Each structure stands twice: as structure tokens, then as C-alpha cells.
Amino acid sequence: MKVVIIGGVAGGASTAARLRRLNENVSIVVLEKSGYVSFANCGLPYHISGVISERERLLLESVESLSSKFNIDIRVKTEVISIERSVKKITVQNLDTGEIYEESYDKLVISTGAESFIPGIKGLTENNYMKLRNIEDMDKIVKYVNKHKPKNAVVVGGGFIGIEIVENLKHIGIDLAVIEKANQLMTPVDYEMASFVHSELKRSDIGIYLESEIIEITENKNEKILKLSTGEEITTEMLIISIGVNPDSKLAINAGIKTNDRGSIVVNEYLGTSDENIYAVGDVVEVNNPIVNDKMFIPLAGPANKQGRIVAENIIGRKSKYNGTIGTSILKVFDLTIAATGVTEKYLKSKNIDHKSFIIVKSNHASYYPNSSDIIFKLIFDRKNGKIYGAQSVGYEGVDKRIDIIATAIKGNLTVFDLKEIEVAYAPSFNSAKDIVNYAGFMSENIIYDEMDLYKWNSDKQVEFIDVRTFDEYEIDHINGAKNIPLNEIRNRLDELDKNKEYVVYCKIGLRGYNAQRILKNNGYNVLNLDGGLTVYKNVMKNQNNKKIFKKKESDVKMIENEENKMKIDNIIKLDTCGLQCPGPILKVKELLLNLNNGEVIEVISTDQGFESDIKSWVKKNKNTLISIKNENKKITAIIKKGNRISNAEVLNMKNESKMDKSTMVVFSGDFDKVFASLIIANGSLAMGNEATMFFTFWGLNALRKNNYNTKLKKSVIEKIFCMMMPKGLTKLRLSKMHYFGLGKIMMNFVMKSKNIETLESLLHEFLKNGGKIIACTMSMDVMGIKNDELIEGVEFGGVATYMDDASDSNHNLFI
The missing domain is CATH 3.50.50.60 (FAD/NAD(P)-binding domain)
Known part of the structure; x- marks a missing residue:
């Protein structure tokens, strides 16, 4: 019997090896289009960064070793052009010599895998992007990096390979951004779980553009200018497309073998195709997910290897079944x-x-x-x-x-x-x-x-939140409007609650919330526990984008990194809180600082990943000084000085001196002309070298709404009606006077265009791009039913205290 296998790597190579182990007399021919019959395609990104330093380690078997070990006829750089099922022959071309010949078979195995999906983008050519599917692709990327030494790169696609490419290019010092059409990276998981991937990438200063597509590419010397569907532009030196893959089934389709709508080859439980003499394995086939009994496309190396083994057994006469793929997968993200x-x-x-x-x-x-x-x-x-x-x-x-x-x-x-x-x-x-x-x-x-x-993070139920953490934890951060009743006090404060209302209790991770829920339910209250606690809620409710590409985002807490401070921390006091969960690390810091004098310095180490943001808020609120903070090797190290680094008199003097460099304004109005005036003033302030903060509240919030965007979060009926009655975005704002059913605004836009005056959209974009700060009033958002995701990217969320913190340092404050 002669068995011909089209394609090597996972499925094909596994089939060949298992077949030889089972039968010494079968003639086995493997035809591989690339130059490598068996390589670790999952390890390709890690050679780009040097994590896998030796290229040869990716070559699991050479042609020579596999041939001699298993007595297999292996031909690389050989492409199968067609399958003639009626006579059981295939047409083959040697890609080195161009020779075309025929090869007969008794049984045929199709293991052609999947091919990269390359979108039809205006300006996209073979020369201005790269992909990563095989050794040749990897070599091309390595050569480009070594020759051109790009400072930045954009990866299109936030799946497994895309994120691995991002991580490994970052390791060699390249600034990265990832563009993804969906509203999340890593679509094989749910949104709230993917939000932790977003946070990890942000922590590594990776740009993230969600719900974005490239619609056009232009080139300027060695740079690519990417125009996005959102209207934004990104300039990059290197572009990698990793959107996903489609089954490489052209051979099967042309041969009349049954495929599904996506192009995957349809196979039975024995991995046989619609032709009794042809089997198919790997990424090219449709698989059944036995959990829901649904046919799916799940391109993973593990199932491909197992399928190869099963096909080999069935070729020699066994009846081995493939029971389906449940899609178990894993990814390292920094x-x-x-x-x-x-x-x-x-x-x-x-x-x-x-x-x-x-x-x-x-x-x-x-x-x-x-x-x-x-x-x-x-x-x-x-x-x-x-x-x-x-x-x-x-x-x-x-x-x-x-x-x-x-x-x-x-x-x-x-x-x-x-x-x-x-x-x-x-x-x-x-x-x-x-x-x-x-x-x-x-x-x-x-x-x-x-x-x-x-209670889920995206629930639309009208509830009241109860924070059952300690007062110290509540002070650091809490859900807007939440009432603080610590768990240990809840039995004594039941009279503060109403049995006719529905409550949501929460803590950091959900355990104390669960205990509070038990107490309240047993006392007749209607109560839910916040799913995943504040850990999940805070993370998923944050802005998931990170559009400040190729530019490090400054921290809200001022760090002090100079020789003077380095000299002052020789007698640093060490505090190891590793293993403690929130609020443990914060409470330990508080306890230690209470017993120290002003000016003394401590170094705190924590493994609680929430500590990084918590300590910044706590230090600022308690008027201590955060000298530095770093997150390395899964540990957060913060150096904190007790008290302000300068005297109160010096602080006052510094504030007075700095007021000339800051501008703040409250944008209350939602009128076109008033928002226009505020943006002109704000951009002018930035142009003068000042810092500028705009606090949008009530009707002004409409200027920040996305055009034609519907939130994925549920709203009450009143919230829906409220939002329907308000203008959605800058283009829908009305003039405060002479609007005349929109004619006045049309005339205003015409005059602005004729005099080369920037549009409102352009002014707002420039303000954010040049470092301006926009705060959306969360209280007003709650009143008006506006959700976080309905506002444009780059907006921060806060209340009056957040704004007043900036206003107190400002030379002037405008109310518009």
C-alpha cells in the first residue's frame, strides 16, 4: 500500500511517524511545500526575540533524520497542484526545478493546514507588511529587524500569534501597538477576562486600538502611514499582519471533496473525507465540539497531532474515532x-x-x-x-x-x-x-x-452598592455611590437598609461579599454579590484602549528620580508583604509609617498586582511621597518617603509659582459654539506651554459621546430615553443662537472651512494628542444615563474632587 501525505509539520508528520511504527511495509511519501518538514511553529515568535536563541532548536526533525529514522520518502519545496480522485493520482511540482510530475496513491492524507488571512486594504502590498506562519516568515522578520532596526511596529490582530509577536518584539526594544477589529483582544475568552490581557499590555506600554481597522496604507520613505476606520492615523516603521487563519483547502475544493461554508474539509468520526480513499487532519478540517455538539474551526497544534495518530491507525484497518476538540488553549502575555x-x-x-x-x-x-x-x-x-x-x-x-x-x-x-x-x-x-x-x-x-x-459587571439592574471592606480600603477606591458598611459591622447596621430595595454587596475578590450576602439574605434582604469583586469590576470598567502609541504615559503620581533622593535612601527600611492580599499590603504600609518620622523611607515589595494602583492612590491621599514604583518579575516594589518631600511653605510657594503654567475650565454647555470656544482656548493654552484640564459636566458631556455608537451595557428605560433626546457627539451639537433648524450651523461650518479653521473633531483630537487632560464628571454621567464606553477614547473619569485637585494649582478657571 502506498500512502501519500500532503503537508508535514503537526498533522502530516505525526501521521507518517505513527504509520511507520504500525507497519514496516507501507510506502510513505510526504510532500511539503515549504523547506521544512517538521518544525515548532508555536515557537517562532520566541526566536525573533532571542528567547529561543538557536534557530536549529525549532527544527524538530530534519528531512534526513526523519527519512532515515522512519524510512519515509520526504520531499520538501514540493507543491501538490491538483488531485485526480478518479485515477488516484496527484500532480506535483518541484519548486526548485519547476519540474511537474504525477504521483499515484492508494490512500491520501491532506494536511495542508491553514493560511494567513490577509485583508484587502488599499495600499497593502507584499513589500510593506510581514506575517508569521512558518520558518521562512520568521527568517524574514529577523532579517528585517537586524537590518533596519525599527524603533516601532504595529501588529494587526490580537489573537495568539499577534500577542506573542508583540511581546517578543517588545523584548528587543521595539515600541508596539496592536490593532484589533473586535472590542477585545484574545477573542477565545470572554470580555472581562480579556480585560486583564489589556491591562498587562498597557503595563508594558503597548498601544491598543480596539474596534479599529486599517482602511488605507500610504508610505513615506521607510515609514507606513496607517489610516484607521476611526479616523486616526498611525505612523510606523514595521507592519505585521496576524489577523487569523483560514483553512488551506483549495486542493480539496478543486478536487470536489466536501467542505463547509468556511472552506474547512468535512470529515467523519474516523477523519475520512467524502472520498473513501482520502483522509484529512489538522487546521484544514472541521471539528466537532462535543460539549455543544457543534461543528467548529479550531486550529490548534495539539488536536492536529492526535488526529495524525488516529488517521494512521485507520489507514491500516483499525477503527479509531476522533471524539472532537474542546478548544483547550493557553497564552503567555509578558x-x-x-x-x-x-x-x-x-x-x-x-x-x-x-x-x-x-x-x-x-x-x-x-x-x-x-x-x-x-x-x-x-x-x-x-x-x-x-x-x-x-x-x-x-x-x-x-x-x-x-x-x-x-x-x-x-x-x-x-x-x-x-x-x-x-x-x-x-x-x-x-x-x-x-x-x-x-x-x-x-x-x-x-x-x-x-x-x-x-451581579455582573454589565448588568442593567437598578441597585444600590454596599462596600463591605474596611474603611481604609473604601477610602482608597470604591464604586461611585457605594455605601460603606464593613462586614464586621453589618449585623449591627441592618436598620440602615430597606428590605424593599435590591442591594449589591462587594469586596476586593468576592469572599467577604459572599459572607455579607449570606447574612443579609438570612435576614430577609434582597441582595446580590458582585461577580469577581472589585478586582474584576475595576479592571473591566476601565478604558480598554491605550491609544497613546509610541509615547510613554506619565503617571498621575509624581515620581522623584534624582541623585539627591538616591543619596537619601541609604538607610531604607524594608517591608516584605509578598503573599498578602488586599488590603494587607496597604495596612502594613500604614502601620509602619505611623511609627516613622517624616523623611524616613521604606521599600515595600508586594505580589498583589492591585497594589500598584492602590499604593499610588493611598500615598497621594495621605500626603506621603512615592519616590519610585516598578513591576518586575511578578513583584511590585515601591519606595515611599513619609510626608511631603518639601515643607508646607515650599509647597505653597511652588503652587503659586506654577499657577501661571496651568489652565482649567468647566465645560457645562453642550452648544456647538461654546464647545468650540472652549477647545480654542484649551488648545491655545497648550500652545503657550501650559498644562490644560477640561472638566465636562452635564450637557457638555454630549460633546464627548461617540458618533453613532450604542453601548453594550444595558440601560434603564429612563436612561435610554434621556440619551435618545440628547445629541450624540460633536457633529450633532446645536448652535446656542441662530441655529434656525440647522441652517445656522451649516453656515458656521462653511465659514470655518473657507477660512481653514479646524473642525471641533480636529480640535478635540489635537488637544488630547498634545497632552491635554479631559475629565468626564461621573456624577453627571450617572444622572444622564451615559456609560463609560459611550465616550471617546482618552477621556478620564472623576468627580469634583478630581477636578478641584487640578483647579487648585491653576492660575485661572473658566466656566463655559
């Missing part, structure tokens, strides 16, 4: 890990499949053992029978272990009721006595049996 298995919640919603989900935030091992860190774990299940639909997890250590457990549980048909009984290895350095997976079982039962329901 220090972060994100992984998933099964289907997402957004998939279930799109199919109208009833389900429940929850998020657990818990340490990767015993919190009292050094260097513990949080894992954010999401489980999705059927409330009726406990069937597990999927899980997602993100964190710094131990993420893979939990997802592997759930993947095994799914394949073994375990339910959420079985999770509480799963036994895992335990020692303080590896785990807690009750693993996160056990907690997932407990929490599932709480929801199913006790109706301990959750």
Missing part, C-alpha cells in the same frame, strides 16, 4: 498567563443556550507562603444538570493547572457537583488545602441550591 477550555459565555448567548457563570479570585497557593498571587478563574455551566460548558483563567502562576483539570473533567463527563470532590496535590508552596477547582464546585452549589446569585 508575565501574565491566560488559558481557556470549552466554549465561552458569549458563544452560549449567541446560541441562546441557558447557562450560569461565576468568577473566583483566589491565590495560586497558600497565601501565607511567599510569592503567592491571584488567579482569576471563570466557570460556565448548566444550572439544571451541572454540565460544564467551559472555563477561563488568568493570572501569574498556576493558571495552566486549573484549566487542565477542567479540560479533563469535561472529557470525563464530570459535572460541577464533582468538582468539590476532586483531589489535587497540596503543600503550602503548591496549593491551598481547598483548590480553586474545589471552590468552583462549592460556588456552583451555592448558586444552584441556595440561589446565591451574582
Whole structure:
């Protein structure tokens, strides 16, 4: 019997090797279009950065070694042009010599994989972008980087490969931005989980452009100017397209082999195609997801290797079945890990499949053992029978272990009721006595049996928030409008609550919120617990974009990095809070500083990733000095001096001297001409070298709304009506006088254009681009029903105190 395999790498090479192990007499021919028959395509990005220093380590098997080891006829740089099924022959071309010949087969295996999807963008040519699918692509990128030494690069596509390229180019000193058409990176997970990927990329100063597409590319010398669908432009020296892949099934389609609408080859449970003599494996085939019994395109290396083994067994006469792919995957994002298995919640919603989900935030091992860190774990299940639909997890250590457990549980048909009984290895350095997976079982039962329901970050329910953390934690940060009733006081303060209202309790991670929920429900109150606590809520409600590309964003807290300060911290006091979860690190800092004199310095180390933002707020609020802060190797190190670095008299004098350099204004009006005037003044202030802050409140907020954008967050009926009645964005604003049903505004725009006066959109863009600060009043947003995602990018959110902090340093304040 003669078996011809089209394509090597994962599926093809696995088929060939397994086939030879099973039968010494089969004639095996492998035809590979590229120059390499077996290579680690998942390792390609890591050679670009030098993490995998030796290129040869990516070549798992050479032609010579694979041929001699398994007695296989391997021909690289050989392309199959066509398949003639009726006579069981294929037409082949040698890409080196151009020779065309025919090859017969008894059984044929198609393992052509997938090919990069390259969009039709105006100005996109083969010479002004790169991609990464094989060794040749990798070599091209390495050569370009070594020769041109680009300072910046743009990656289009925020999937697995795209993010790995971003990380590895960043490692060699290139500034990066990623452009993604969807509203999130990493679409194989749900939005709230992807938000942690966004945060990690922001921390590494990566630009993020979500819901954006390139519509045109122009070139200026060695630079590419990318025009986006949002109207923005990015200038870059290097462009990499990594939008995704499509099955490379042209051969099969031309041969009349059955494919689906996407082009994936349709196979049966034995991986046979519509032709009984032809099999197909890998990224080119359609697979069944057994969780929901739905056909999907899941291009992963693991399933491809397993399919190759099964096809080899079936070729020699066995009846081995492939039971489908559940899509277990994982990605490293700088220090972060994100992984998933099964289907997402957004998939279930799109199919109208009833389900429940929850998020657990818990340490990767015993919190009292050094260097513990949080894992954010999401489980999705059927409330009726406990069937597990999927899980997602993100964190710094131990993420893979939990997802592997759930993947095994799914394949073994375990339910959420079985999770509480799963036994895992335990020692303080590896785990807690009750693993996160056990907690997932407990929490599932709480929801199913006790109706301990959750409040989701995007819920539209009208509720009142109760913060059950300590007062010190509440002071650092809290949800706007939340009432602070610490957990230990809640039983004594029940009279402050109304049994006719619905409340949402929350803490940092959800555990204290759960205990508060139990207390209140047992006392007859209607209460939900905030899913994932403040950890998830804060992260997902932030602006997910990071459009200040190729420019480091200045911190809100002033850092002091000079020789004078370096000399003053010789006698630094060390404080190790590693393993402590919030509010532990902050409370330890507070306790230590209370016993120190003004001017003394401490160095705090924490593994709580929320500590980085919390300590900035706490230091500022308590009038101490943050000398420096860094986040490296999954540890946050902050150097703090007790008290202000200068005397009160010097502070007052410095404020008076600096007032000439700051302008602030309240934009209350939503009229075209008044907003226009405010932007002219604000840009003029920046042009004079001043700092400028614009505080948009009430009707002025309409100027910041996105044009023709509908929020994905739910609104009450009143909020919807309110927003429908208000203008949506700068182009919809009216003149305060002489509007005349819009004619006055048309005349105004005509005059502005004829006199080369910038449009409102251009003025606003320039203001943000040049470092201007825009604050949207959160109280007014709540009153008017405007959600964060409805406002343009670059806007900060805050209340009167935030604005007054800037206004107090300003020479003048305007109310428009």
C-alpha cells in the first residue's frame, strides 16, 4: 500500500511517524511545500526575540533524520497542484526545478493546514507588511529587524500569534501597538477576562486600538502611514499582519471533496473525507465540539497531532474515532498567563443556550507562603444538570493547572457537583488545602441550591452598592455611590437598609461579599454579590484602549528620580508583604509609617498586582511621597518617603509659582459654539506651554459621546430615553443662537472651512494628542444615563474632587 501525505509539520508528520511504527511495509511519501518538514511553529515568535536563541532548536526533525529514522520518502519545496480522485493520482511540482510530475496513491492524507488571512486594504502590498506562519516568515522578520532596526511596529490582530509577536518584539526594544477589529483582544475568552490581557499590555506600554481597522496604507520613505476606520492615523516603521487563519483547502475544493461554508474539509468520526480513499487532519478540517455538539474551526497544534495518530491507525484497518476538540488553549502575555477550555459565555448567548457563570479570585497557593498571587478563574455551566460548558483563567502562576483539570473533567463527563470532590496535590508552596477547582464546585452549589446569585459587571439592574471592606480600603477606591458598611459591622447596621430595595454587596475578590450576602439574605434582604469583586469590576470598567502609541504615559503620581533622593535612601527600611492580599499590603504600609518620622523611607515589595494602583492612590491621599514604583518579575516594589518631600511653605510657594503654567475650565454647555470656544482656548493654552484640564459636566458631556455608537451595557428605560433626546457627539451639537433648524450651523461650518479653521473633531483630537487632560464628571454621567464606553477614547473619569485637585494649582478657571 502506498500512502501519500500532503503537508508535514503537526498533522502530516505525526501521521507518517505513527504509520511507520504500525507497519514496516507501507510506502510513505510526504510532500511539503515549504523547506521544512517538521518544525515548532508555536515557537517562532520566541526566536525573533532571542528567547529561543538557536534557530536549529525549532527544527524538530530534519528531512534526513526523519527519512532515515522512519524510512519515509520526504520531499520538501514540493507543491501538490491538483488531485485526480478518479485515477488516484496527484500532480506535483518541484519548486526548485519547476519540474511537474504525477504521483499515484492508494490512500491520501491532506494536511495542508491553514493560511494567513490577509485583508484587502488599499495600499497593502507584499513589500510593506510581514506575517508569521512558518520558518521562512520568521527568517524574514529577523532579517528585517537586524537590518533596519525599527524603533516601532504595529501588529494587526490580537489573537495568539499577534500577542506573542508583540511581546517578543517588545523584548528587543521595539515600541508596539496592536490593532484589533473586535472590542477585545484574545477573542477565545470572554470580555472581562480579556480585560486583564489589556491591562498587562498597557503595563508594558503597548498601544491598543480596539474596534479599529486599517482602511488605507500610504508610505513615506521607510515609514507606513496607517489610516484607521476611526479616523486616526498611525505612523510606523514595521507592519505585521496576524489577523487569523483560514483553512488551506483549495486542493480539496478543486478536487470536489466536501467542505463547509468556511472552506474547512468535512470529515467523519474516523477523519475520512467524502472520498473513501482520502483522509484529512489538522487546521484544514472541521471539528466537532462535543460539549455543544457543534461543528467548529479550531486550529490548534495539539488536536492536529492526535488526529495524525488516529488517521494512521485507520489507514491500516483499525477503527479509531476522533471524539472532537474542546478548544483547550493557553497564552503567555509578558508575565501574565491566560488559558481557556470549552466554549465561552458569549458563544452560549449567541446560541441562546441557558447557562450560569461565576468568577473566583483566589491565590495560586497558600497565601501565607511567599510569592503567592491571584488567579482569576471563570466557570460556565448548566444550572439544571451541572454540565460544564467551559472555563477561563488568568493570572501569574498556576493558571495552566486549573484549566487542565477542567479540560479533563469535561472529557470525563464530570459535572460541577464533582468538582468539590476532586483531589489535587497540596503543600503550602503548591496549593491551598481547598483548590480553586474545589471552590468552583462549592460556588456552583451555592448558586444552584441556595440561589446565591451574582451581579455582573454589565448588568442593567437598578441597585444600590454596599462596600463591605474596611474603611481604609473604601477610602482608597470604591464604586461611585457605594455605601460603606464593613462586614464586621453589618449585623449591627441592618436598620440602615430597606428590605424593599435590591442591594449589591462587594469586596476586593468576592469572599467577604459572599459572607455579607449570606447574612443579609438570612435576614430577609434582597441582595446580590458582585461577580469577581472589585478586582474584576475595576479592571473591566476601565478604558480598554491605550491609544497613546509610541509615547510613554506619565503617571498621575509624581515620581522623584534624582541623585539627591538616591543619596537619601541609604538607610531604607524594608517591608516584605509578598503573599498578602488586599488590603494587607496597604495596612502594613500604614502601620509602619505611623511609627516613622517624616523623611524616613521604606521599600515595600508586594505580589498583589492591585497594589500598584492602590499604593499610588493611598500615598497621594495621605500626603506621603512615592519616590519610585516598578513591576518586575511578578513583584511590585515601591519606595515611599513619609510626608511631603518639601515643607508646607515650599509647597505653597511652588503652587503659586506654577499657577501661571496651568489652565482649567468647566465645560457645562453642550452648544456647538461654546464647545468650540472652549477647545480654542484649551488648545491655545497648550500652545503657550501650559498644562490644560477640561472638566465636562452635564450637557457638555454630549460633546464627548461617540458618533453613532450604542453601548453594550444595558440601560434603564429612563436612561435610554434621556440619551435618545440628547445629541450624540460633536457633529450633532446645536448652535446656542441662530441655529434656525440647522441652517445656522451649516453656515458656521462653511465659514470655518473657507477660512481653514479646524473642525471641533480636529480640535478635540489635537488637544488630547498634545497632552491635554479631559475629565468626564461621573456624577453627571450617572444622572444622564451615559456609560463609560459611550465616550471617546482618552477621556478620564472623576468627580469634583478630581477636578478641584487640578483647579487648585491653576492660575485661572473658566466656566463655559
